Amino acid sequence: MKIAAVGFCCIDEYKELGRRYPTGNGVDCVINLAKKGISASVVSAVGNDEYGKEMFEVLKHYGIDASHLHVREGKTSLMEMGLNGNDRVHLYNHRGVMADFALTPEDVAFIKQHEYLHTDYDGRIAPQLQEFRKAGVKVIFDFSVHYQKRENTDAIMKETDYAFLSYERRDSFIEDYLRRAKALGAGIVTATLGENGSLCYDGERFYEQPAIPAEVVNTVGAGDSFVAGFMYGVMQGWDIPRCLYSGTETANAIVQKFEPY
Secondary structure (H helix, E strand, O other): OEEEEEOOOEEEEEOOOOEEEEEOHHHHHHHHHHOOOOEEEEEEEEEOOHHHHHHHHHHHHOOOEEEEEEEEOOOOOEEEEEEEOOEEEEEEEEOHHHHHOOOOHHHHHHHOOOOEEEEEHHHOOHHHHHHHHHOOOEEEEEEEOOOOOOOOHHHHHHOOOEEEEEOOOOOHHHHHHHHHHHHHOOOEEEEEOHHHOEEEEOOOOEEEEOOOOOOOOOOOOHHHHHHHHHHHHHHOOOOHHHHHHHHHHHHHHHOOOOOOO
């Protein structure tokens, strides 16, 4: 079983705290999967700077295949971060070499060797999702909180096997939205609801999982680690309730750390 994180990667930097770490939605997800024994790769780009070296070092530490992590002239993407209590705050995104990221033909062929790929809007590979699915690759898409703001959301839903999005609570809006996403063609659709747990829809019924109480240090990586735990369950052939619990348990462990993995 192999999964590729395709697209955006960066360094999160907390200047006031003097701390930073390599990250990215897909990077965090596949590192958490690699920790569970799943073979993983990253297909992305970094600059020829110290931040780029740090990304390679972290991926090597967790046994992630970085053969298609391209080194380009310029700066690695950098996200300036802050904390509001224990909650993350995105201050500014310096896109660096990710500003014009695009897959090479060699990248495409490499991704097709995997059973799963994880990506998001910033990965900028939405037009190629259909090609990957036709090759038998299952698409995991992290819509985060942006699913109502992006014009291409409906088209992406049609090419997504496992859709993940973020909301605040279970109500009629999120139930209707999950039904709509499924009707568009998405496979399994899951909403993480923060302290209110998570909600999943498979086209027939809703499944709900309460949150597990935790001493929160940093919420960064909560969603990505949830996706990792959920998808680990999928890869093991578990049913949806067990996958939801696996996602919740994985995220619970991560929010009690500063780093997202």
